[in-house]
Amino acid sequence: MTAETTPDRTGADDTGADPRTDSPGDAPVLRARGLRKVHGRGDASVTALAGVDLDIAPGSFTAIMGPSGSGKSTLLHLLAGLDSVTSGTVHLGDTALTSLGDTALTLLRRERMGFVFQSFNLLPMYTARQNILLPLELAGRDANEEWLVQLVDVLGLGDRLTHRPAELSGGQQQRVAIARALVTRPDVVLADEPTGNLDLRTGSEVLALLRTSVRELGRTVVMVTHDPGAAAHADRVVLIADGLVRGDIDHPTPSSVLAGLDALRPENEVA
Numbered sequence: 001m002t003a004e005t006t007p008d009r010t011g012a013d014d015t016g017a018d019p020r021t022d023s024p025g026d027a028p029v030l031r032a033r034g035l036r037k038v039h040g041r042g043d044a045s046v047t048a049l050a051g052v053d054l055d056i057a058p059g060s061f062t063a064i065m066g067p068s069g070s071g072k073s074t075l076l077h078l079l080a081g082l083d084s085v086t087s088g089t090v091h092l093g094d095t096a097l098t099s100l101g102d103t104a105l106t107l108l109r110r111e112r113m114g115f116v117f118q119s120f121n122l123l124p125m126y127t128a129r130q131n132i133l134l135p136l137e138l139a140g141r142d143a144n145e146e147w148l149v150q151l152v153d154v155l156g157l158g159d160r161l162t163h164r165p166a167e168l169s170g171g172q173q174q175r176v177a178i179a180r181a182l183v184t185r186p187d188v189v190l191a192d193e194p195t196g197n198l199d200l201r202t203g204s205e206v207l208a209l210l211r212t213s214v215r216e217l218g219r220t221v222v223m224v225t226h227d228p229g230a231a232a233h234a235d236r237v238v239l240i241a242d243g244l245v246r247g248d249i250d251h252p253t254p255s256s257v258l259a260g261l262d263a264l265r266p267e268n269e270v271a
């Protein structure tokens with residue numbers, strides 16, 4: 001195995017916002033090689049991923065799309081170290097996730113990854129502010145007030161910080177969840193159908209915020225979605241079918257994404 005350059009981890013020191021200066025030529029934040037996942041055993045086994053290679057560039061916004069059952073969630077879970085691989089490797093920077101034990105993996109996820117789910121997953125008894133600060137609390141790190149103010153400002157949460165989730169709309173709850181995902185200034189934010197429970201307009205706002213977190217806050221976002229309109233907010237769309245990467249669209253538009261998805265349909269396959 002060759003030596004690799006260590007990407008800068010300026011996010012670890014809590015000295016304020018660190019909009020990254022990385023250029024697209026930099027080493028990937030996330031790198032998957034030969035990723036395979038077989039769920040279950042024997043006759044009941046399902047090959048969810050059949051050998052995926054994927055590089056995620058720092059400061060990019062990537063959408064993963066594909067038909068239902070194509071392996072999108074499985075891929076996101078493996079990239080996040082939330083599920084074990086059958087074979088293959090995942091690196092976050094120079095760290096091989098796929099070689100880490102449970103404790104190291106938990107710490108790495110806590111320190112260097114952020115998560116946004118379809119179902120917000122906020123703690124009901126905590127205020128918005130407490131929910132946002134939870135990852136720092138778990139990591140035993142102090143809140144950087146400057147960064148918190150910037151996050152809350154960019155995400156438009158200023159007057160909502162003392163509210164509990166039940167007192168917030170779905171869109172506001174998802175904004176709190178995004179702030180929570182960003183508060184540790186993670187190397188990468190992974191989102192599975194983040195707009196799945198939101199109406200069209202609120203969903204667009206949330207996507208614009210993910211976009212903003214990449215452009216203005218220097219983050220890297222990987223999002224699974226089945227919505228071509230949502231995917232068009234990304235810099236890049238990776239198309240998955242039958243557990244394989246089957247397409248890669250730069251600067252996607254809703255129509256180029258639809259055309260890409262159409263080309264995945266069996267009747268359009270080249271023999």
Ligand code: ADP
Nearest residue numbers: 039040046048067068069070071072073074075
């Ligand atoms: P997507 O998110 O694209 O809809 P998934 O990654 O959830 O696809 O699933 C890919 C395939 O793996 C599907 O056939 C699904 O039924 C199967 N699968 C996913 N998770 C499990 C599991 N925990 N046990 C068994 N099969 C699973």
Ligand code: MG
Nearest residue numbers: 072073074224
């Ligand atoms: Mg899924």
